[in-house]
Amino acid sequence: xxxxxxxxxxxxxVLGEVSSPVFRSPxxxxxxxxxxxxxxxxGITYNIRVGDPATGWEADHVEPGVSIKNKESKEAxxxxxxxxxxxxxxxxxxxxxKGEKGTVTGKHGGIxxxxxDFPPHVMEKMLIGDKVMVKAFGVGLxxxxxxxxxxxxxxxxxxxxxxxxxxxxxxxxxxxxxxPAAIMGSGLGANQTYSGDYDIQLFDEDVxxxxxxxxxxxxxxxxxxxxxxSYGRIYRKGAMSIGIVVHSDCVVSGHGPGVxxxxxxxxxxxxxxxxxxxxxxxxxxxxxxx
Numbered sequence: 621x622x623x624x625x626x627x628x629x630x631x632x633x634v635l636g637e638v639s640s641p642v643f644r645s646p647x648x649x650x651x652x653x654x655x656x657x658x659x660x661x662x663g664i665t666y667n668i669r670v671g672d673p674a675t676g677w678e679a680d681h682v683e684p685g686v687s688i689k690n691k692e693s694k695e696a697x698x699x700x701x702x703x704x705x706x707x708x709x710x711x712x713x714x715x716x717x718k719g720e721k722g723t724v725t726g727k728h729g730g731i732x733x734x735x736x737d738f739p740p741h742v743m744e745k746m747l748i749g750d751k752v753m754v755k756a757f758g759v760g761l762x763x764x765x766x767x768x769x770x771x772x773x774x775x776x777x778x779x780x781x782x783x784x785x786x787x788x789x790x791x792x793x794x795x796x797x798x799x800p801a802a803i804m805g806s807g808l809g810a811n812q813t814y815s816g817d818y819d820i821q822l823f824d825e826d827v828x829x830x831x832x833x834x835x836x837x838x839x840x841x842x843x844x845x846x847x848x849x850s851y852g853r854i855y856r857k858g859a860m861s862i863g864i865v866v867h868s869d870c871v872v873s874g875h876g877p878g879v880x881x882x883x884x885x886x887x888x889x890x891x892x893x894x895x896x897x898x899x900x901x902x903x904x905x906x907x908x909x910x
Contacts, residue, residue, distance in 0.1 A: 729816025
């Protein structure tokens with residue numbers, strides 16, 4: 621067990637509602653200049669959950685499971701997005717699915733959604749507009765023996781469930797893939813990483829093949845080398861960041877599967893270890909079929 625300050629963290633409720641899919645235009649212009657009409661963000665995605673492929677869908681930025689947003693105000697939605705952490709319990713508090721529980725699996729910037737995984741039988745009872753309360757817990761989490769590793773967007777129960785191995789002053793973290801910072805796109809340059817995500821560009825076939833990125837899955841834990849997320853997202857040689865894949869790939873230039881940050885070390889005190897089972901669906905046993 622890693623020593624943390626978990627006994628000093630605050631747990632509080634934040635609220636969102638199932639958000640409708642939205643279109644600003646019917647068309648998305650692909651990286652090769654082709655107009656495409658595709659499903660995208662929002663709503664209840666019945667047939668895509670964490671554990672499923674992040675690539676290959678006839679979709680653009682599609683979000684697995686249920687997408688929620690607080691429509692009371694921009695500030696209330698910011699609180700939902702910042703305070704919610706991956707692994708938090710989410711409870712449906714209105715509608716036919718009232719009382720059912722799910723798990724936060726990521727955050728999607730730009731649209732500012734929090735993404736929640738529910739079992740299929742629960743999603744069948746849910747409607748757009750249903751309220752979902754998240755028991756927000758994890759903001760402020762610190763690793764007491766690893767001052768050069770910052771934690772963010774992570775519920776302590778998820779941290780405990782992952783097979784992390786301390787090696788001296790470094791943490792060995794299981795990941796499915798290692799991604800070079802050079803292909804990270806939309807979201808780069810943000811001044812904070814306590815909400816939102818940034819995207820893995822998959823337009824270069826040689827890079828996709830070299831790093832084995834064609835089999836990325838939603839919910840995968842991945843490492844981004846030479847990326848420091850301590851105070852935003854920057855390129856820093858030798859740095860290492862860990863994130864979770866939160867939405868599907870995209871046809872639009874500069875975009876791709878989105879990644880929400882979980883840990884970062886500007887000094888490279890995180891060592892990735894390849895493990896094909898490093899996915900939130902398996903670590904938290906969210907699905908019985910994988």
